[in-house]
Amino acid sequence: MKFRRYFGEHLFPPLLGAALFLLVWMILAQSSDALPGPMKTLDSAIALFSDPFYQKTPNDQGIGWNILNSLGRVGVGFGLAALIGIPLGFIVGRIQFIDKMTSPIISMLRPVSPLAWLPIGLLVFKAANPAAIWVIFISSIWPMIINTAMGVRQLPQDYMNVARVLNLSEWKIFTKILFPATLPYMLTGIRLAIGTAWLVIVAAEMLTGGVGIGFWVWDEWNNLNVEHIIIAIFVVGIVGLLLEMLLVRIAKRFSY
Amino acid sequence: MKNYVHIENAQMSFETRKGVFVALKDVSLNIARGEFISLIGHSGCGKSTLLNLVAGLLMPTEGVLLCADREIGGPGPDRGVVFQNHSLLPWLTCFENVHLAVERVFSASEDKAQLEIRTRNALALVHLTHAEDKYPHEISGGMKQRVGIARALSMQPKVLLMDEPFGALDALTRAQLQDELMKIVAKTNSTVIMVTHDVDEAVLLSDRVVMMTNGPAATIGEILEVNLPRPRNRLELAGDVEYMRLRSEVLRFLYERHAHPAAA
Numbered sequence: 001m002k003f004r005r006y007f008g009e010h011l012f013p014p015l016l017g018a019a020l021f022l023l024v025w026m027i028l029a030q031s032s033d034a035l036p037g038p039m040k041t042l043d044s045a046i047a048l049f050s051d052p053f054y055q056k057t058p059n060d061q062g063i064g065w066n067i068l069n070s071l072g073r074v075g076v077g078f079g080l081a082a083l084i085g086i087p088l089g090f091i092v093g094r095i096q097f098i099d100k101m102t103s104p105i106i107s108m109l110r111p112v113s114p115l116a117w118l119p120i121g122l123l124v125f126k127a128a129n130p131a132a133i134w135v136i137f138i139s140s141i142w143p144m145i146i147n148t149a150m151g152v153r154q155l156p157q158d159y160m161n162v163a164r165v166l167n168l169s170e171w172k173i174f175t176k177i178l179f180p181a182t183l184p185y186m187l188t189g190i191r192l193a194i195g196t197a198w199l200v201i202v203a204a205e206m207l208t209g210g211v212g213i214g215f216w217v218w219d220e221w222n223n224l225n226v227e228h229i230i231i232a233i234f235v236v237g238i239v240g241l242l243l244e245m246l247l248v249r250i251a252k253r254f255s256y
Numbered sequence: 257m258k259n260y261v262h263i264e265n266a267q268m269s270f271e272t273r274k275g276v277f278v279a280l281k282d283v284s285l286n287i288a289r290g291e292f293i294s295l296i297g298h299s300g301c302g303k304s305t306l307l308n309l310v311a312g313l314l315m316p317t318e319g320v321l322l323c324a325d326r327e328i329g330g331p332g333p334d335r336g337v338v339f340q341n342h343s344l345l346p347w348l349t350c351f352e353n354v355h356l357a358v359e360r361v362f363s364a365s366e367d368k369a370q371l372e373i374r375t376r377n378a379l380a381l382v383h384l385t386h387a388e389d390k391y392p393h394e395i396s397g398g399m400k401q402r403v404g405i406a407r408a409l410s411m412q413p414k415v416l417l418m419d420e421p422f423g424a425l426d427a428l429t430r431a432q433l434q435d436e437l438m439k440i441v442a443k444t445n446s447t448v449i450m451v452t453h454d455v456d457e458a459v460l461l462s463d464r465v466v467m468m469t470n471g472p473a474a475t476i477g478e479i480l481e482v483n484l485p486r487p488r489n490r491l492e493l494a495g496d497v498e499y500m501r502l503r504s505e506v507l508r509f510l511y512e513r514h515a516h517p518a519a520a
Contacts, residue, residue, distance in 0.1 A: 158343040164330075165311060165337040166357050166411075176356060180347040 036227045044227035045234075059219070061211050067235060070205065070213040073129070074197045077136025081193060085141040086186060089148025090178070099149065106145060114139030114200045118207060128208035135204045140193035147192065151185025152178065180254075187251040194247060198240045259322070260447055261287040261310065261415055266319035268305050279305045281473040283319070285466065287415075292441060292448045294458035296506065297468030297477075298514070303451045304419055306468075310449060311337050311417050324414050333361045336408030338418040342400040344392040350403045351388040354378050354410050361411045378410035379403070381440060398429040405437070409444065416441075418450040422457065430454075431490065434461060438488065455506045459499065460490060467509045477514060480505055 022038050029037035036044075052064030092099050117138045121131030159181060163173045205214025213232060220228040268280040279302045287293050295303040308314040309321055312331040321328040323335060331337075336357075344353045355375045362371055379388050382402035387395055392403070401421060408416055421437075422430040434457060441448060452458050458465045462482050469477040482502055484493065493499040 158339065158341060159345065161313060161337075161339065162343045162345065164313060165335070166360050167331060167333055168356070168360060172356070172360070176348070177345065180345070 034226060036230065041227045041230050045231050048228070048231060058211070063216070063231075063235070065211055066213045066216045067239060069211040070201050071239070073132050073205075073212065074136055074194070074201050077133040078140050078194060078197045080133075081137045081141040081144055081197075082190065085144030085189075085193075086148050089145045089186070089189070090152055090182070092145060093149035093152025093182075094178075106142065110142040110146070114196070115203055115207070118204060122208075128210055132201070132204045132208045132210075132212075135200060136197045139200045140197045143192035143196065144186070144189040147185045147189025148182060151182035154185070155181050183254050184251065187247065187254060191244065191247045191251065194243050195240070198236070198243060202236055258288050259286045260289040260291070260324060261285075261449070262320075262322040262325075263306075263310070264320045264322075266306070266309060266316045266321060268302070268309060268314060269317045278473045279471055280309075280475065282475050285476060285479075287447065287449065289447055290445050292461055292463045293450070294462040294465045295449065295451045295468060296453065296455070296458045296465055296510070297474065298470055298510065299453065300471050301468045302471050302474040303468050307417055307419050307449060307451050310415070311335055313337075333357075333411045334414045336411050336413035336416050338401070338404045338408045338416070338421045340420040340423050342392070342397075342404040344400055344403055344407075346392050349389050349391055350379065350384060350395070350406075351375060353392070353403055354407045357407045358410045374410060378406040381409065381443075382406045382436065396429075398425055398433055401425065401433060402436070405440070409440070409446070414447065416446045416448045418448065420451050420453065423453070430457070435490070437461065438486075442487065455503055455510070458506060459484075459502050460488060460493065465502075465506060467506065467514075469514050478509055480509075 026037050029035045029040075048063050052062045054062040055065065092102055114135050118131055118135050121134035122128070125131050125134065155178065159177050163177055168176065201212070202214035202217065205212040206218045209215050209218075213236060217229055217232045220226075220232070263283055263285045266280060266283040267278070269276050269278040271277075283306060285293075295306060297303050305314065309316055310323070310328065312328050312335065315330075328335075344350075345356070348356065355371065358371050358374045358378070362374060366374070376385065376388070379385055382405055384399060384402055384406065387399060387403075392400055395403075401424075405418075405421070408418075422433050425433065438461060440446070448461075450458075450461065459482055465480040465482060466476055467478045467480065468474050480502060484496070484499060484502075
């Protein structure tokens with residue numbers, strides 16, 4: 001009985017959703033000669049993942065290398081953004097003057113599509129790879145600044161009163177009150193940032209080339225290998241989902 | 257020392273959008289060392305404002321406040337504060353919450369082991385040794401408030417300031433903590449200023465009950481001496497003639513002479 005209830009409430013709905021999704025895909029594939037169906041895609045995926053780390057030429061490498069290269073770019077761009085964005089967020093949140101100084105600039109630059117920054121990156125760095133990292137950096141820095149600053153601003157007055165009556169030093173206030181109180185907001189910023197970064201890397205790599213999941217999609221489009229494009233979509237989705245789950249897990253650990 | 261805490265013509269006004277709001281006016285009060293003072297009055301009468309002035313969280317717009325002959329220029333460890341909503345840091349254990357205060361005051365003169373002993377002693381004083389490694393969300397409201405008291409007392413303050421410390425607790429827990437507070441105060445010989453809106457609490461705990469008029473421009477209306485012998489027992493006092501007289505004095509002040517403006 002217990003299993004039946006668990007199955008009915010938690011397993012059945014997503015399974016039904018997946019089945020319907022595959023059904024619609026199959027019907028669409030049947031009525032079109034260009035779109036491969038689920039079985040054909042699965043066959044192709046099995047072949048692809050049986051040798052994920054081959055290296056034939058610089059432009060023809062296994063799917064594993066493509067994913068790792070993309071993750072590496074996201075990691076570097078994102079890491080640099082965190083390194084600069086989070087301290088900046090603390091400063092913006094803590095000092096009203098700087099908040100007022102920077103907020104119009106941030107509000108104006110934030111909605112700009114990250115890809116619009118790519119030419120600037122190419123111009124400055126004169127190479128494709130740093131330009132792609134630059135795009136990741138610029139797209140993930142805004143949520144980190146904004147959310148960290150918000151966390152600092154929403155610090156409960158009670159905690160500051162505690163700091164004042166205990167006469168804590170600035171360092172203690174930062175490590176014992178400001179940082180832990182802001183941490184959940186910071187993690188929200190990081191989550192939003194990594195989501196955007198992973199979203200943007202595919203598009204950026206399509207434009208810059210090199211080894212990476214985005215360029216791989218573009219390459220397979222040129223080869224008219226539609227199965228591989230569909231596989232790439234799934235891979236991008238699953239990796240994005242895993243990144244998100246990892247960060248939710250970390251965020252849960254630090255919520256009070 | 258007769259004038260351990262000395263408040264002279266303190267006035268507190270706030271700048272608001274509608275102009276200057278005078279919360280407190282012409283407040284003068286002398287508190288002796290080891291005395292237990294309650295500030296009682298209707299909500300909005302400025303009793304918390306007065307407490308915050310002594311704490312140094314607010315600076316008076318006029319007048320002088322002294323603690324042990326030194327002018328109060330800001331918050332300091334010589335005045336321990338217990339907040340109404342306990343204000344423990346949720347990411348620190350009970351031990352760490354108290355240790356933060358101990359460390360600040362004594363780390364210059366004592367070594368690590370001594371600081372830990374101080375922290376443990378403070379928690380033992382409020383009977384929370386068993387909960388020292390628990391986080392605030394893992395313990396009850398009454399226990400949190402006890403940690404708050406331990407934190408304030410661990411700094412060995414000259415004055416203990418309490419802002420409606422038991423206001424958020426249920427009646428049974430409140431009574432239990434009041435009894436504990438009486439014992440702790442007797443043991444440590446603390447000087448206490450407590451804000452309350454509970455008449456029984458004020459009479460039971462205090463040496464003097466300071467009754468405040470309604471704001472704006474609230475001031476001290478009357479001061480009632482409570483000369484009941486200590487240690488006090490709430491059950492014995494419940495039928496005590498003197499206790500009843502004092503209690504009705506406070507009630508009369510609050511509900512006859514200075515009824516709340518909204519209720520009048």
